[in-house]
Amino acid sequence: MQVIETLADGLKRELKVVIPAKDMQARMNERLADAKDKVKINGFRPGKVPVAHLKKMYGKSIMAELVNELVRDKPTEILSERGEKSATQPEVAMTEDEAEAEKILSAEADFEFTLAYEVIPAIELKDVSGIKITREVVDIAEDEVTEQIMRIAESARTFEDKTGAAENGDRVTIDYLGKVDGEAFDGGKDEDAELVLGSNRFIPGFEEQLVGASTGDEKTINVTFPAEYPAANLAGKDATFDIKVKSVAAPGAVEINDELATKLGVESAEKLKEIVRGQIESQYGSMTRQKVKRQMLDQLDEMYQFDTPQRLVDAEFENIWRQINTDLEQAGKTFADEETTEEEARVEYRKLAERRVRLGLVLSEIGEKAGVTVTDEEMQRSLFDQLRQFPGQEKQIIDYFQKTPGAAASLRAPLFEEKVVDHLLSEVSVTDKTVSKEELMADDEDGNDKPAKTSAKKKSAAKADAAEGEETAEAAAPKKKAASKKKATDDSAAE
Template identity: 65%
Template sequence: MQVTETLNSGLKRELKVTVPAKDLEARLEQRLDDAKGKVNLKGFRPGKVPAQHLRRVYGKSLMAEVVNEILSDTQKLLSDRGEKPAMQPEISMTEDEKEAEKVLAGQADFEFSMSYEVIPPIELKDFSDIKITRLVYSVPDDEVDEQVKRVADSARTYEVKKGKAAEGDKVKLDYLGKIGGEPFDGGAAEDSEVVIGFNQFIAGFEEQLVGLKAGDETTIKVTFPEEYAAEHLAGKEAEFDIKVKEVSKPNDLEINDETAKMLGLESAEKLREIVRGQLENQFGQVTRQKAKRQILDALDEAYKFEAPSRLVEAEFGNIWSQVTRDLETAGRSFEDEDTTEEEAREEYQRLAERRVRLGLVLSEIGEKAAVQVSDEEMQRALIESIRRYPAHQQQEIYEFYRQNPQATANIRAPLFEEKVIDHLLAEISVTDKNVSRDELMADDDEEAEAKPAKKEKPAAKKKAAPKKAAAKKEEGDA
């Protein structure tokens, strides 16, 4: 095999590979010899098929296998060159049928070219220079008690009353939601039960039920939050036609062992323990995400190198399709988000480059630290992923993952990344800072705006990005 480098520019490489016809012939002879004792042809005893007859019958198909084997060995070729391709190399070969026939007949050299980008060498730096402040929120007892009451309220009984609804009452009602006078999907229900003050509905909805009584009909006006999960409703003004059917007052509820048993737990103490654990886990995840963001920002500053363009293009494509899909679903445009398509493309292009660079850096860190994702961890993550689908689809989804290495790699990647972050947390300088709930839950953008900009680099006002875009999710940053 003769390999000639025809392009070496930045990260881009191109190789011309020539496999002489005599080498192809040698490989074919080996395959014919291996096949001699295995094939059964009419008129010949096993192992007694003449070589020329075997070549006539199977020569072309076996040579095709030889060619495919050579193409499959390109990874070894690059490994021998000490190169790591960023993506699967692009292979080009003759499209001329006559030339291809000559190759398969062993009458011509097999030539093809490979174009690819290499992963740049990354020299890891001393992690002890990285310093972050980890925001920690200690959940107070009164917040645990408040949440326990909310959980226990599912066991509370209500008694129908006459008169007007008040805070804490349960209201049974029919409603029909409209935007611009037209009903919208998911905006209607009958015999819906709303406990005033539980904040289960859109802000402003429950408050307008106060003072209503059975038989009343009215219209409630609300505005959906900008970050509402159903993006076609986000930020929209809506009206709900309401018909009150029943008003009930809550009976007294004492948090005791009997109440806990109604919830399937052995004691009130166990109920508080579980609720505290859930709250601490919830806020702990926010703490970790903010610490991770600081680590990624520090790595982004420390490692500046050219990222493979094909990886960046692929990442940008993923981000852009998510952004445009979210805008379409929400019925909004870039102008509605105080930006333009050109500006948004530039912003998400930068994000794609950042993600690719950070992904490569984290991969290098993990490789040097011998970070491993165990089979057990993969199995748990796979099961968790499959459980998100309806039961009748789960076996099909399992088979899909089992037969598609790339899909499995997509499950492994976030597990690997989190383990690398764990490794870094043990290597860098971490200072814990106790903060209030509001400080912990504040958006990163809000925190940045609260800090004075450096004089030498005044911060320009950043255009708003499309809501719920993939770029908003820090867990996808690397």
């Protein structure tokens, strides 16, 4: 076999691989000799079939198998011998001329193919002891724990029917029908909907107009959907809602005690406080981790500058660009609304893609040199986390990860990265700084991987950078979006 380098431009490589016809013939003869003792052909005793006859019957199919095997196996072998790592799967090209292909399958011509790929650049690791990290931490006050418990307790609050006018804090049970320009709209109707006045679950102006209503009242209220309402067909529109008040109930008292804890499925008030405090610590801990990681990546980005494989950058850019366009579409906005153009945005987000790829390669090299590994148990836990997010779809998800090439790597990559960050934190200077929760939650809008110019665009960039899940914009019913937000808040606190 002969390997000839035909291109070496930056990270790009192209190789011409030639396997002489005589070598292909020898490989085929080995297969034919092996098949001779196994194949059964009418008219011949076992093991007595002439090789020439076998070649006539099966030669081309055996040669086709050899070609496929060589194309599958040789690229890895060749790159290993050259001491190179390909950034992506090498592209293999063979002749498309039928006459040439026929000669190759007949072992009358050399088998040639080309490999085109980009190498992962050699990265010389640098001393990280000079990296300084400020880790922001929050002291959790008892009042915050109590406040969180009280919010959770709202889900367990009891209500008793009352006579007279509804007040803020009362729960009303209503039927409603929403209309825009006199026409009912999808999702604008509900029956026996329960609404606590003052909870701000419905669109602005809706709840306020129900204060003073009594059981049996029927009324029409006028509201305006917010301009940023997620349903584009309703955003900014005036609407009316025909309301029938079916009952009014006053709230019972809420106290943090063992009875409340039992209602929430916890054995005691002290245990409830312990759980809630732990959840708050976890939430703040995630924010702290994100900021620490950002500082780490920013400083690594300054330390390492090298050419990145463009195919990796292209793939990363496409992921980011798809997210950005999805965000704009869901918000009903254009690049012009964000005070930029599509061309300018492409340039900015390509820089972000290059940064991501470069830092990914650096972290990979650091992890490899440090012996960082991801265990099967950690992979299993990550898979279970995926399954919990999609109840009822467990089989499809497992099949996907078992049968889709590269799917397992998508589970491994974030685990590996976090372990590399942990390794780095053990080698750099980390100083804890106590901050308020407001300071901790403040976005670092000047981060190097948030290239956007406007605040709205920065939000999109942050989403792309953090690889956050999409937020589904629920349309129509005035309660839905706010209600879903409240549920998410309560669920996260009460799990």
